[in-house]
Amino acid sequence: TDLSHIRNFSIVAHIDHGKSTLADRLIQSTGTVADRDMKEQMLDAMDIERERGITIKANTVRIDYKAKDGRTYVLNLIDTPGHVDFAYEVSRSMRAVEGSLLVVDASQGVEAQTLANVYTAIDANHEIVPVLNKIDLPAAEPERVCEQIEDVIGIDASDAVKISAKTGLGIPDVLEAIVTRLPAPTGDADAPLKAMLVDSWYDAYLGVVVLVRIIDGKLRKGDKIKMMNTKATYPVDRIGVFRPAMQQVDELGPGEIGFLTASIKQVRDTRVGDTITHEKKGTDKALPGFKPSIPVVFCGLFPVDAADFEDLRDAIEKLQLNDASFSAEMETSAALGFGFRCGFLGLLHLEVIRDRLEREYDIDLITTAPSVIYHIHLTDGEMLELHNPADMPDMVKIDHIEEPRIKATILVPDDYLGDVLKLCQDRRGVQLDLTYAGARAMVVYDLPLNEVVFDFYDRLKSVTKGYASFDYQMIGYQQDALVKMQILVNDEPVDALSTMVHRDRAEARGRAMVEKLKELIPQHMFKIPIQAAIGGRIIARETLSALRKDVTAKCYGGDVSRKKKLLDKQKAGKKRMRQFGKVDIPQEAFISALKMD
Numbered sequence: 387t388d389l390s391h392i393r394n395f396s397i398v399a400h401i402d403h404g405k406s407t408l409a410d411r412l413i414q415s416t417g418t419v420a421d422r423d424m425k426e427q428m429l430d431a432m433d434i435e436r437e438r439g440i441t442i443k444a445n446t447v448r449i450d451y452k453a454k455d456g457r458t459y460v461l462n463l464i465d466t467p468g469h470v471d472f473a474y475e476v477s478r479s480m481r482a483v484e485g486s487l488l489v490v491d492a493s494q495g496v497e498a499q500t501l502a503n504v505y506t507a508i509d510a511n512h513e514i515v516p517v518l519n520k521i522d523l524p525a526a527e528p529e530r531v532c533e534q535i536e537d538v539i540g541i542d543a544s545d546a547v548k549i550s551a552k553t554g555l556g557i558p559d560v561l562e563a564i565v566t567r568l569p570a571p572t573g574d575a576d577a578p579l580k581a582m583l584v585d586s587w588y589d590a591y592l593g594v595v596v597l598v599r600i601i602d603g604k605l606r607k608g609d610k611i612k613m614m615n616t617k618a619t620y621p622v623d624r625i626g627v628f629r630p631a632m633q634q635v636d637e638l639g640p641g642e643i644g645f646l647t648a649s650i651k652q653v654r655d656t657r658v659g660d661t662i663t664h665e666k667k668g669t670d671k672a673l674p675g676f677k678p679s680i681p682v683v684f685c686g687l688f689p690v691d692a693a694d695f696e697d698l699r700d701a702i703e704k705l706q707l708n709d710a711s712f713s714a715e716m717e718t719s720a721a722l723g724f725g726f727r728c729g730f731l732g733l734l735h736l737e738v739i740r741d742r743l744e745r746e747y748d749i750d751l752i753t754t755a756p757s758v759i760y761h762i763h764l765t766d767g768e769m770l771e772l773h774n775p776a777d778m779p780d781m782v783k784i785d786h787i788e789e790p791r792i793k794a795t796i797l798v799p800d801d802y803l804g805d806v807l808k809l810c811q812d813r814r815g816v817q818l819d820l821t822y823a824g825a826r827a828m829v830v831y832d833l834p835l836n837e838v839v840f841d842f843y844d845r846l847k848s849v850t851k852g853y854a855s856f857d858y859q860m861i862g863y864q865q866d867a868l869v870k871m872q873i874l875v876n877d878e879p880v881d882a883l884s885t886m887v888h889r890d891r892a893e894a895r896g897r898a899m900v901e902k903l904k905e906l907i908p909q910h911m912f913k914i915p916i917q918a919a920i921g922g923r924i925i926a927r928e929t930l931s932a933l934r935k936d937v938t939a940k941c942y943g944g945d946v947s948r949k950k951k952l953l954d955k956q957k958a959g960k961k962r963m964r965q966f967g968k969v970d971i972p973q974e975a976f977i978s979a980l981k982m983d
C-alpha cells in the first residue's frame with residue numbers, strides 16, 4: 387500500500403468514556419465486519435475484560451475506508467490497554483502509530499487516565515484529534531469540556547469532533563478527521579527490515595502471535611527474522627492483518643501493522659519493544675528505548691487444597707505462555723505448604739491473574755498480602771531485594787530499609803477534596819501539588835507504594851462515591867522506619883499474614899488486624915489468642931472465646947432436608963479453610979485482615 391494512503395492511530399481515553407464503543411462503530415460503519423457478525427466490544431476479547439470493562443491486551447484492526455476525496459485509505463487502529471499497570475505496553479503501542487483520537491466523555495470531562503494517556507501520546511509525538519463522546523446524554527456539556535481540554539491538557543480543542551458512539555452520530559466526521567488530520571507514516575521500503583514488536587500473545591492453534599509495525603523494509607512469508615534484543619532467530623510461517631479476524635497476506639511494507647507467526651514457543655521470547663529484522667542483511671540500528679517490563683507487586687498464591695498444587699503449577703505455566711510480565715517462583719510456607727511467589731505489574735494485574743486461575747482453571751486459592759520490593763541495606767554494606775516479608779533477615783543485621791514511592795495524580799470534585807487529602811495523609815503521603823480545573827481539583831501526592839497496593843483505590847472510590855480518578859508512576863526508593871509485623875494465631879506465627887509496616891503505624895495496624903481476625907476466624911472448641919508482634923514484642927492482642935458452633939440448633943422440629951442443607955453448607959465452608967496448627971482460618975481472612983476501614 388502507498389504510504390500516503392495509510393493512517394495508523396490509537397484511541398486514548400479514561401475508562402468508560404467510550405473507547406471500545408467508538409472502535410466498534412468505526413469497524414461497523416466501514417463494513418469491516420458485516421452487521422450480522424457484529425457483537426458489542428469486538429476488541430475486548432477476554433471475559434474478564436468484558437466483565438470489568440477494561441482492555442488488558444492491545445488489540446488491532448485494519449479498516450478500509452473510502453474517504454470523501456474518493457480515495458480508499460487503510461486505517462490501522464491499535465487499541466491500547468487502559469490501566470496504569472500496563473503503562474509500558476501503552477507507551478510502546480503508542481510508538482507504533484502516528485496519531486491518537488482523544489476520547490472524552492462530554493458529561494464527565496477530563497479524568498486522571500485521560501491525562502496520563504494523552505501525555506503518553508504527546509510524548510510519542512502524536513497528532514491528536516479530540517473527540518467528545520456521549521453528546522446524546524442530557525448531562526453532556528461539550529463546550530465546557532472543550533475548554534477543560536484546552537486548560538488542563540493544553541491542546542487545541544476548537545475543532546473537536548462531537549459524537550455519540552452509542553447512536554452513531556458523528557462517526558463519519560471521525561473517519562474524515564483521521565484521514566485529513568492525522569499524518570501518514572513514513573518509511574523506506576528499500577532499506578533493511580526494521581519492525582517494532584508491539585505485542586504478542588499465545589494462540590492455542592498458531593502458537594505465539596506477534597503484532598508488528600513495519601518501520602522500514604519488507605516482511606515476507608518464509609523470511610528468516612532476528613529479534614535484536616534476545617538475538618533469537620526464526621523462520622516466518624505466516625504474516626497477515628487483522629480485520630479484526632486474522633487474514634493472511636503475502637507481504638507487509640513500511641507503515642503497515644500486522645502479525646507474524648514463527649513457531650515461537652513462549653511469549654517470554656518476544657519482548658514488547660524489541661526490534662525485528664532479517665537474520666541476513668538486517669539493520670544494525672535497533673529502535674531506541676527498549677526496556678523489559680518488571681513486576682513491582684508480589685504476593686503468594688497457595689492452593690486451598692494442597693492436592694491442587696500440581697494443577698496450580700500447570701495453570702501458572704499456561705498463563706505465563708501468554709503473559710511474560712508476571713513472574714512465579716515456587717515457595718514453601720510453614721503455614722500454607724507449597725505454592726508460588728508471584729510478581730505483577732500492579733494490583734489490577736494481580737487481580738486479573740488470580741481471577742483467571744480461579745475461574746478458568748477452577749482452583750481455590752489463598753492469596754497472601756501483596757507486598758512491594760523493599761531494599762534491605764545490611765550492616766555489612768550489602769543490599770537485599772525483599773519480595774516477601776517472611777524472608778526478612780534478623781533486625782540486628784539491618785542497617786536501614788528503603789521502600790518504593792510513587793507520584794499519584796488524583797482528580798476529584800471539590801466536595802470530596804477534604805476526604806481525599808485525609809486519605810492520602812493517612813497513607814503517609816506528601817502533597818506535591820494542588821490545582822483546580824473548573825469544579826474539579828487535581829492533587830498530586832508522593833506516596834509509599836506499599837500503602838497504595840492494598841486497598842487505596844477501593845478506599846478512594848468509596849470516600850468519593852466513585853467520582854475520583856487516579857493514576858500513578860514510580861518515582862524511586864526512599865528510606866523510612868519500616869518494621870516487619872507478625873501475626874500469631876494460637877501462639878503460632880502465620881507467615882502468610884506477615885507485613886511490612888511503618889513503625890508509627892504498627893500499633894494501630896496491628897490492633898485493627900487482630901480485631902478483624904477475631905471476627906473472621908470461627909470459634910473453636912478452645913480459646914484462641916490472636917496477637918500482633920514486632921520482633922518478640924506483642925503490640926496487640928484479642929482472644930476468641932471457645933464455643934461449639936451448632937448450626938442445626940436453630941432448626942425447630944424435624945425438617946431433615948433443611949438440616950442436611952445447613953450441614954452441606956458448613957462442609958463447603960470448611961473446604962475453603964486452611965488449618966494452622968489446630969486452628970481453621972478461612973481463605974478470605976488473608977485479604978480481609980489487611981483491609982483498613
Ligand code: GDP
Binds near residue numbers: 521
Ligand atoms: P471504554 O472503557 O472507554 O472502552 O468504554 P466503553 O466503550 O466500554 O463504554 C462505557 C459505557 O459507556 C458503556 O456502557 C457504553 O455503552 C457507554 N457509552 C459509550 N458511548 C456512549 C455514548 O455515546 N452515549 C452514551 N449514552 N453511552 C455511551
Ligand code: MG
Binds near residue numbers: 405430
Ligand atoms: Mg474498553
